[in-house]
Amino acid sequence: MTAAVRKAELHAFVDGQLDPARRREVEAYLAADPEAASRVGAYRRQKQALRALLAPVLDEPLPRGLAPPRQRRPLVHVAWAAAAAVMLIVGGLAGWSLRGMEPPDTAMAERAVADQAAIAHAVFTPQRRHPVEVGAKEEAHLVKWLSNVLGAPLRAPHLGDLGYALVGGRLLSAPSGPAAQFMYENPAKQRLTLYVVRDADRKGETAFRFTAQKGVSVFTWMDGPLGYALAAEIPKPALFEVAQAVHRQLEN
Amino acid sequence: MSDMRHLIVDQIPHLRRYARALVGDRAQADDLVQDCLERAWSRMHLWTVGTNIRAWLFTILHNLHLNAARKHRNTPGLVPLETTFTEPPVRPTQEDQLEVQQVWQAFSALPEPQRAALLLITVEEMSYEEAAGVLGIPVGTLMSRIHRGRERLRRLMDAPGAGGGQGVEQ
Numbered sequence: 305m306t307a308a309v310r311k312a313e314l315h316a317f318v319d320g321q322l323d324p325a326r327r328r329e330v331e332a333y334l335a336a337d338p339e340a341a342s343r344v345g346a347y348r349r350q351k352q353a354l355r356a357l358l359a360p361v362l363d364e365p366l367p368r369g370l371a372p373p374r375q376r377r378p379l380v381h382v383a384w385a386a387a388a389a390v391m392l393i394v395g396g397l398a399g400w401s402l403r404g405m406e407p408p409d410t411a412m413a414e415r416a417v418a419d420q421a422a423i424a425h426a427v428f429t430p431q432r433r434h435p436v437e438v439g440a441k442e443e444a445h446l447v448k449w450l451s452n453v454l455g456a457p458l459r460a461p462h463l464g465d466l467g468y469a470l471v472g473g474r475l476l477s478a479p480s481g482p483a484a485q486f487m488y489e490n491p492a493k494q495r496l497t498l499y500v501v502r503d504a505d506r507k508g509e510t511a512f513r514f515t516a517q518k519g520v521s522v523f524t525w526m527d528g529p530l531g532y533a534l535a536a537e538i539p540k541p542a543l544f545e546v547a548q549a550v551h552r553q554l555e556n
Numbered sequence: 557m558s559d560m561r562h563l564i565v566d567q568i569p570h571l572r573r574y575a576r577a578l579v580g581d582r583a584q585a586d587d588l589v590q591d592c593l594e595r596a597w598s599r600m601h602l603w604t605v606g607t608n609i610r611a612w613l614f615t616i617l618h619n620l621h622l623n624a625a626r627k628h629r630n631t632p633g634l635v636p637l638e639t640t641f642t643e644p645p646v647r648p649t650q651e652d653q654l655e656v657q658q659v660w661q662a663f664s665a666l667p668e669p670q671r672a673a674l675l676l677i678t679v680e681e682m683s684y685e686e687a688a689g690v691l692g693i694p695v696g697t698l699m700s701r702i703h704r705g706r707e708r709l710r711r712l713m714d715a716p717g718a719g720g721g722q723g724v725e726q
Contacts, residue, residue, distance in 0.1 A: 511594075
């Protein structure tokens with residue numbers, strides 16, 4: 305008859321992954337071997353049952369918010385966009401070679417940063433008289449001061465294109481040491497904050513990670529020893545756009 | 557960009573189905589899918605047009621799931637993230653007879669690597685190569701997981717009066 309049918313081929317038979325010639329040979333083999341045939345029958349019934357149970361999930365309406373973030377491309381100078389693209393590709397290749405894997409402690413650290421940022425955001429943005437320690441008029445001083453305390457060169461990104469002006473910033477304490485918070489506001493008095501912490505032991509870059517709690521949306525990412533968290537009470541796609549702008553400016 | 561968006565959106569129901577059957581809990585599964593979509597979107601530039609976007613998305617989802625499970629295990633004070641499959645992911649209809657229930661009970665009792673392999677092959681109908689790529693394992697390892705999973709399901713279902721768990725007979 306035919307070459308002996310291997311175990312794996314019984315599965316390939318059930319899964320329709322045999323070429324037609326071999327498939328006919330396996331059929332002939334099964335006709336002559338009731339034990340193997342009953343095994344294949346059981347595999348088939350399992351498969352049908354699982355598919356029947358899970359098929360309705362495909363027809364469920366998608367939960368709100370479950371979609372890739374909408375991305376509107378800001379108009380940027382072509383050369384600048386090209387430079388940014390090169391950086392993304394270089395950074396990205398390193399990331400993809402790891403198949404999306406990150407050390408779990410990185411994910412946990414990012415989660416912690418997101419939590420701290422969300423709390424700091426919730427505490428300080430409602431403040432009308434003293435939202436910041438140092439106002440935007442003294443931006444140079446503010447940035448220099450916070451850079452000195454954190455021990456890393458910081459920058460306050462300019463978000464005027466997106467309608468947000470710098471209000472100022474403050475020094476905060478985080479479990480890992482000092483943290484900086486920059487606050488921005490748009491004409492509608494909507495505020496967003498950029499929270500920065502430094503962890504000298506950490507390096508590398510991570511992708512944006514989104515969390516939301518109590519109405520505060522937060523995007524976090526790590527860039528070298530600095531962890532960033534951008535927080536606002538605005539929908540995720542809008543915040544994503546700001547996060548991209550911030551990330552671009554801080555990288556360049 | 558919007559083409560890519562459509563390609564991703566088309567996969568969302570499939571990602572949800574896989575996540576649901578993998579982690580059991582609906583909300584937790586949707587969180588996983590959301591993380592996957594964000595990750596995919598932020599790395600969209602890494603996907604080569606014309607290559608298999610389904611495998612790419614499932615790989616991201618699977619890795620995020622592994623990371624979350626590992627993180628959970630390594631966090632002291634948290635209860636183990638052992639999924640409790642109290643109910644099928646969707647309620648079986650009247651015609652779904654005892655066997656479907658039994659399969660689900662038995663399936664829920666399988667080790668997760670075997671569940672993942674079976675889901676990708678039988679429910680998502682991936683080729684062996686595609687599924688092995690998603691799970692980051694050689695095809696031989698995938699085949700052995702499929703074999704062990706199916707044999708275990710068969711034994712659990714064949715055992716007289718047993719469906720692999722309590723609750724079937726009541």
